[in-house]
Amino acid sequence: MSEVKISAEPRTEFGKGGARRTRRAGKVPAVLYGHGEKPKHIALPAREFAAAIRKGGANQLFAIDVSDGTQALALPKAIQRDPIRDTFEHVDLLLVRRGEQVTVDVPIHLTGEAARNTLIVHDHDTLSVTADATRVPDHLEASIEGVQPGAHVTAGDVELPSGVELAVDPELTVATITAAPTAEQLEATLPEVEEATEEAEAEVGEVTEVTEVTEAPAEGEAGTEGRAEA
Incomplete structure (x- = not known):
């Protein structure tokens, strides 16, 4: 698999708030680690990273050029996605060397x-x-x-x-x-399926009586209607 060159910026904000701001800026929070080196927090361009993963898969090799002069070769170790937005939330990148197994x-x-x-x-x-x-x-x-x-x-x-x-x-x-199941086998399971469906419908159809409880306003406070009339 050929490597993909990608730029990155050092990341100085951490925690959930910092990660949200990084993502709002169109970047993916990431961390580089491995080979006994101190983990380095970076931000990757979201569109470029997503395009590379779509094309090369989760094991895409990246040649990362950080704006502080750091250059690294890395493989994704863990990728966190938002299943609803289909966006990347965070990436762990493992440092590797050419020829390394x-x-x-x-x-x-x-x-x-x-x-x-x-x-x-x-x-x-x-x-x-x-x-x-x-x-x-x-x-x-x-x-x-x-x-x-x-x-x-x-x-x-x-x-x-x-x-x-x-x-x-x-x-x-x-x-x-x-x-694959035969038509006879499928037909034999129909009574069980119908019974399970009927039981489920019966449970959904049960009506539970709910008594509405209205709390009195606290002392010194008027109720909603009282405030509207005032």
Whole structure:
């Protein structure tokens, strides 16, 4: 994976208030750490960072140029997102060196088509591997072409690029192929589904009597209506 050059500014405001002001300024609060160095708080341009992550994934390598003269090579270690706004709240960046081996979790893509009338159960969406910090793949692939029900795709079945090694047991199950339920099996479960639906509707339909309690105004205070009439 090629590195992305990105500029950054030192960050002097900390805490929730400082982070909010950083985000309002169109930047992402981040911290650089690793190799025994003192953590460095920085702010990254939000649009550039988001574009890089969308293109390269969560393991995108960044060449960071801080305005105070600091230059660093780093990989995202932890990314906090706002699920509603789909924005980045904070990023932990791990300092790396060229040629250094790192262990990261890489997404797995299943390729091909399994046998007809099957379902694919994803046991793991990522796989832990060890690779050169500058050559971390953005994803890994495993073929399910023609796989029959009852089969398993394991970590050992995943195709690894040159220089990338598994950091987990090769027998770890990545995906399970199961037979899709037949029409008869689905029909047999209908009574249970209908019963559960009826019970849920009955619970929603229950009416609980609520008694409204109105507190008297404190001494020396008029009620709402009294103030309106005054």
